[in-house]
Structure formats: structure tokens, C-alpha cells
Amino acid sequence: MTTRPAADRHRSTSSRHYAVVGAGIAGVACARTLVQAGHRVTVFEREATAGGRMASESTAFGKFDSGAQYFTVRDPRFARALELAPQLCKPWSANLVRVLDPHGRVAEAALPALEPHWVAQPGMDALVTAWAAPLGDSLVTDTRVTHIEADTLDARRWQLRTSGAGDSQHVYSGFDAVLLAVPPGRARALLGDGKLSAALSEKIEAVRIAPCWTLMIAFPQANQPTLSHLGPQWNAARSTHHRVAWLARESSKPGRDRIERWTLQASAAWSQEHLRDDAARVAAKLLRAFAEITGIRAEPSHVQARCWPEAQTQVPVGTPHLWDAKRRLGVAGDWCIGHRVEDAFLSGLTLALEVA
Template sequence: MTNKPFTDSFFEPAAQRHIAVIGAGIAGITCARTLVQAGHRVTVFEKSKGAGGRMATRTTEFGGFDHGAQYFTVRDERFEKALATATGLVRPWSANSVQVLDDLGRVVAASLPAKEAHWVAKPGMNALVRQWAQPLLDAGQLVLDTRVVYIEEDKLDPKRWQLQTDGPGAGVHSGFDAVVLAIPAPQAHALLRDSEQATPLLADLAGVNVAPCWTLMVAFPQAQQPTLSSLGPQWNVARSTHHRIAWLARESSKPGRGPIERWTVQASPAWSQRHLEDDAERIKGKLLKAFTEVTGIRAEPPYASVHRWRHAQTTKPLGKTHAWDAESRIGACGDWCLGHRVEDGFVSGLEMALAIL
């Protein structure tokens, strides 16, 4: 792999192992890259059509929407070093115009200038992980559109693991010395339980809570910056105490985005949980009404869509960087180990790889 390493740590030469990583979000890709850089074989399985996880971007004819993670901060020097390999992708976002709003959209508190820089990837948040994942994809080490449904002992070598998958490439993949679950804790717990793997990881994972999030995306192509003044409020970002909405961001305020007026609106964890199984059209109507109440924008958006994240914001983290069962050689990592920040996912994936090494 030609990309620069994420860490300066060096390891004694060891026999090459083959490790399966389930999930191609920032934790999974960070873990996989670190293992490859240490000389091991890795195969990453991702159920979606591209890498990124919740560092996601919805592409539309009106421009992109970062409908998952909105931005990231940089506190760990290893993350800072890794970002230096993403030439031209990472830009600061002047999001210190954040306001705190009440149910009627009135500003009840204005945030002070941000204590730390807010960063985004361009042209969308998914660009960062996808760049890091590209060498794996080129080498045939990233298998997309493939869901792992069962983990079991390798039929030919009981000391190793094999994975059953569904999707276009459904089948059995065997010969793995270790398995890493870089997916949300509830999904990792369900996969291990359904695979009848009696590992101590089950207790660790059962203690993690991750809340859902309904996200609304709206576009107003009649309003473009800078030729026309923005619709609605003068602020670009807000946290809200509205009973439905927790966060709003004007996408065109982010660097490297298109000029069409677009908003990403994230519902609160509590409201999302209560309405988790509601019909998408009903959710869209309720969030559009709340969006109007908060922003004062009464124009009908030509584009409006919703996305449901079943596992979005960690409310009770694991409390350590990763979970690793050395006896079974199964591990788990993700932002949920430490919190819900993008950097938490990176650190977790890196520490997971170091534990294996």
C-alpha cells in the first residue's frame, strides 16, 4: 500500500496473518490499513456500495448532503498525522456561528467562538474514508455490497474462522486468523449472538447504547449563493431544543460545496427513537413542519428526503478504545467505544489494530 502510515510504531517481523474486518467506516478502514502496513493480509467486508459508514454524503442533482457526521475535530496527534496524508481533502469549516434555539426558532444563546477547529472533507464527508480505502479496493481487499451474516470455525482449519455472506457476492470466505467487527455495537452483538459465539465480547457490547437519528435533507434551487441572499436565518448552524430537531446546518456554508441553498436537519435521539418505525413520508412531513418553525423558511422545497440511521449517536460508550478477545481472536471497534466523534472511530480502529499486532 503506497499511502503513508498512520503511526510511526514499528513491529518485529512476524508470520503474515489474514484478518477479516467487517465494516468499512473510519474505524474499519483505519484498522485495516494499519494491519496491512504491518505486513498482514486483510479483507474488509462492507454491506453498502461504498466505504464511509456514517461519514456519508447523499449526492443529488442539487448538490451533496452530509447526512451523517457533520464535521470532525482533531485532538489526537495520530489522527492529525493521518489527516496529513489526505492531501487537498480536509478543510476548516467556520461553524462558530452556532446558535442555540428554542422551539420557535428564537436564539436563546449564542455560542462563543469555537474552542477548537471544525473540519470537513470535501466535496463531501465521505471523501476522506473513501480516499483511505481506495488502495484496499484497488488491491481487491475491500469487498463491497456484501453483508456478513455468520461467523464460524473454518471447516478445513478449526484454528481459523470463516464468514458466511449474502449480497451479490454471497458465499463463504475462509482462512481468517482473526475477525474484527467494525460496526455499531448492537449489530456486532447481534452477529456474535446469532453466530453462537460465546465470547466475553458479548457482555461488553451489551452494555453499549447507541441512539437512532432521523435526518431530513432539503434543497431550494431558486436560492443560490452568492448571487441571491440566503433564505431564512442569517446563521448557518444551530443546535436546537425543539422537541423534534437537535441540529441544523446549511450545507452551502461548508467549504468545497455547491452554491444551492441546502439544509441537513437531524432529529433528536429521543424523538428518533419514539418514531423509529414510522413511515418515511410521515417523518418527512413532521420534520419539514419543524424545519419551518425553527428557520422561518416557508417556501416548499423542490427536494426533500429523509434517511434513518438506526445506530447514530452513542449515549453509553464502552469506556475503552476497543474490545479484544485474544482467546477467540475476535475484536470489535468503532466510535461507540469512546463516544460518537469521528476521531473516536479513528482512534478505536488504530488501537484495535495495535492490539492484534
Template sequence: MTKKPRPASSAPLVQRHIAVVGAGMAGIACARTLVQAGHRVTVFEKSQGPGGRMSTRDTEFGGFDLGTQYFTVRDARFEKALATSPGLVRPWSANTVRILDEAGRVVAASLPPKEAHWVATPGMNALLKQWAQPLDAAGALMMETQVIRMEGDKLHPERWQLQTEGPGASSRVYSGFDAVVLAVPAPQAHALLLSSQQGKALMPVLAGITIAPCWTLMLAFPQAMQPTLLHLGPHWNAARSTHHRIAWLARESSKPGRSAIERWTVQASPEWSERHLEDDDERVKAKLLKAFTEVTGIRAQPSHVAVHRWRYAQTTEPLGQSHVWDAKSSIGTCGDWCLGHRVEDAFISGLEMALAIC
């Protein structure tokens, strides 16, 4: 009588404690995947909330998506993840045009997009805030906490501990991590590894990544709320510009789920941002506001003018693979810069980073 083979038994999960540095799309996608696999995760973020370049700045006039303007959905895994947050993401009919010159002349209206442009509501950061909520509820989301050094755990040398700085230059050490994931821009990950003298196998890989900066201008025109004035300026809601200062303009109030007050987000070109990277805010405001007037023809005085500098905004030379994982040191890195500069690139990078650890 032939003996039936015994079914293979899966090995029990050995729970690991993993530190994720960065609460942008890559970091949150990585963290939530690790938690779903049964691991313990602690996320560190130097800002006040999750989002990264999917941040939204709230003002008395409404919100501004000061980084990512929209995203596309091409990967089935990203589509499945978005389905866990029904109603939070909506399509944006941007009515995008392309601007030819500094006089604001339109070359041609863009063809209808081949794929939907999506935004989170009521602001771009809403998606990651919801995805991060279980981490926050579990006390695993360390906001306003910047990791400044990595080193071996003093009690357990095979593990990691992280030195951090918080509000008011307060410092603290978190220990007992089996692995560390750096879900931050490549130059920041490289700098942290270099200053910590750790993860030397990763540093040559990170050194070749280039990411362009971007200055963002935010404008509000509440006078456009008058009953006889629906909006100011052009009839398009977004434009890709060849103006030497401006690369992108978007009417924030045209996005679904937003305040009706006329608001514009203007993103400077990478070249101009690089040349003026260290300029003070007032100088940048004046120059970009002048360019905005030239492109849109809007000469009204805005009631709100603010700028934000993204030192690392858009990848120009991506890594060409979804993540980097050094099993020997148990250190990994991920981010949109691994594959490109899109939101979906960041999601895939964080997801596949987590799968590599699992």
C-alpha cells in the same frame, strides 16, 4: 576481554489474514494500520461504499452529509494520519448558534470554537474513500457484502470463515481468516456474535452499550441560486436546537468545497427519533419539514426532500476503553461507541484495535 552482547534480532513477521467487518472510520483505520504492518486484510461492507456515518448522499442539487457534520482533531496520531491526505480536509466556519424554542428564537450566538471544525471535501465521505482506495485496488474491499454468520473454517478449524449476502440475496462464503474485527455498532456486533454462537466472551461487554437513533432530513432550494437571493432564511449556517423534533440544522452549501445551491441537513433529536423509529418516510418528512419551517422561518417549498434513518447514530453509554480483543477466539470489536461518538473516537478505536492484533 569483555564480550560485547549480540544485538537482539526481531522475530520475522508472520503475516495474518484478518477480516474487518465495516468500512466506517474505525474499520478503515484498523484495516490500513494492519496493512501497513504487513498483514493481509479483507474488508466487508454492506453499503455501496466506505464511509459509515461519514457518508455523503449525492443528488442533482449537490451532496448532503447525512451523518457526521464535522470533526475535531485532538489526538496527534489522528493529526498525523490526516496529514497523509493534504488538501482533502478543510476547516468549516460554521457560525453556529443555539435555538431556544419552537419559534426559532436564538438564545445567543455561540462563542468562537476553541478548536477548528473540519470537513472533508467535496463531501464527508471523501476522506474514507481515499484511505480505502489502496484496499480497493488490491481487491480487498468487498462492497454490498453483508456478513451474516461467523464460524470455524471447515478446512482449518483454527481459522474463521464468514457467510455473506450480496446484491440480489446472493450468498458466498469467505474463509481462511486468522482473526475477525467487527467494526460496526455494538448492537450489530452483539447480534452477529449471538446468531453465530461465537465470541461469547465479548457478548456481555457489548450488551451494555446504548446508541440512540436519528432521523435525518435533507432539503434543497435551488431557487436560492437567483442573483438577487444569496440564501434563504437565517444568517447562521448551523444550529443546535432545543425544538422537540430537531437537534441540529446545517446549511450544507456553507461548507467549503460544496455546491452553492441552498441545501439543509436537519437531524432529529434522539428522543423524537426513538419514538418515531418505525414511522414511514413520508410521515417523517412531513413532521420534520414542519419543524424546520418553525425553526428557520423558511417557508419556500423545497425541490428536494429526502430522509434517512440511522438506527444507531450517537452513543449514549460508551464502553470506556478503545476496543475489545479476545485473543483466545481471535475476535475483536471497535468503533466510536468504545470511547464516545466522535469521528476521532472511531479512528483511535480502529488504530488501537489493529495495534492489539499486531
């Protein structure tokens, strides 16, 4: 008979309680994996629903994907996870073009996609929402974690201080480990800028991630019997306009309302320059850029701007996740290895597999 080391015996027989901060795709993938391994998990999300940057904005004119616009599938583990809900995601024939100058002139009418572009329906948030559903009451929404500290009743564990609706404050205790699935700036703050784990904070400090302003506009007047849509024949473009990096006709995505809607994502440099501007000022500037690129000069019936302070990774950590076994603190997010939706999923998955 073989005797396992004490640590291994504990791992195989004990169910632990994990706190996961952030219910984007990384946090939900991490939490689901831990639950499947037999552990107890409490997930804290400051927004009203799960999703993170897989966000969709509901309006009177239909949904807008204000964060991730689509995703690709390269890793078999991500592919297997998606197969569990085969009707939830559909390929998007984006008719992708590349805009090469500020006035919308393109080198080619259409560039073939190197790999399928996938979207969840009826919005990108539907994928994370579906994956989070089995967590039930273990997902605590509208709750912002403000501090991580040693449990007052058991110094071997952690407790979290939180704030919620109406400035309500609560303390959640008894966690064997805390796993952060939040943007790098938020992760550094929760780690006390190194006080809780100098090793994790040092690695996060090297990350560079750019902000992104997003503009969402709707043209219901386009949906008339004699007019199917406004502007160009393409549905999505990468732009070199100094203000705009990406444009997409939301209404061209599968499972979406057919009212003509567009989403613009500003360039990293322009978003950084205008990071502190108010939304109305940003919307006006991006709307002018939209008209220059597409030729659409009609007045939209809906205009909404949203800023993502930490959106696209420029310098990642370089490893799928971070784990300080001594302190029992972990970090996951797309920014650990890149900026793609799949990167976030794999980061949450691999962190859970290491700590479980």
C-alpha cells in the same frame, strides 16, 4: 543471544489474514494499519462504497452529509493521519449558534467555536474513500456478512458467510482473526449474542446508542441574482426543539455546490419515538419543525429522509476497543469510547495495533 517466546517469534515473522467487517472510518483505519504492519486484510462492506456514517448523499442539487456533519481533531495520531492528505479536509466556519426555544430564538447571535470544525470535500465520505483506496481489491463492497463460524478446513481459523447482490451467497475462509467495525447491535448479532464470545457480547450489551432521523432539503430558488440564501444568517445550530437537535446549511461548507441546501438531524428522543415511521411521514414532521426554527416556509425542491438506527452513543464501552485473544475476535467503533469521528479512527487504530 536472546530467545523470544514462541508467540513473539510467530508475531514477528508471520503474516496473518484478517477479516474486517465494516468499511467506516474505524474499519478502514484498522485495515490500513494491519496492511502497513505486513498482514493480509479483507474488508467486507454491505454498502456500495466505504464510508459508514461518514456518508454523503449525491442528488441533482449537490451533496448532503447525511451522517457526520463535521469532525474535530484532538489526538496527535489523528492529526498525523490527516496530514497525509492535506487538501482533502478544510475548516468550516460554521457561525455556530444555539437555538434555545422551539421557535428559533437564540441567546446569542453567534457562539465562538471552542475548536475548529473540519469537513472533507466535496463530501464527508471523501475522507474514508481516500483512505480506503490503497486497499484495492481487498475491499469487498455490496457484501453483507451474515455468519461467522469455524473454518470447515481448519478449525483454528474463521470463515464468513455472506450475501450480496441478487441474493448471491459466498463463503470466505482462512481468516486468523475477525474484527468487527460495525454498530453494537450488528456486532452482537454477528457474535451470535454471546455464542462466539461471551466476553465481548457482555461488554457490548452495556452500550446504549440512540437512533437519528436525518432530513435533507434543497431550495434551488434561493440561488437567484437578488437572493444569496434563505432564512437566518447563521449556518449551523444546536437546537432544543423537541424534534430537531441539529441544523446545518450544507451549501456553507467548503468545497460544496452553492445551491441552498439544509440538513436536519432529529433529537434522540424524537428519533426513538418515530423509529418505525415511514420516511415520508418523518420528512413532513421535520419539515414543519424546520420552518418553525428557521422561518423558511418555501417549498423545497428536494426532500429526503434517512434513518440511522444506531447513531449517537449515550453509554460507551469505556475502552478504545475490545479484543478476545483466545477467540481471535475483535470489535471497534466510535461507540467504544464516544461518538465522534476521531473516536472511530482511534478505536480502529488501537485494535489493529493490539492484534498486529
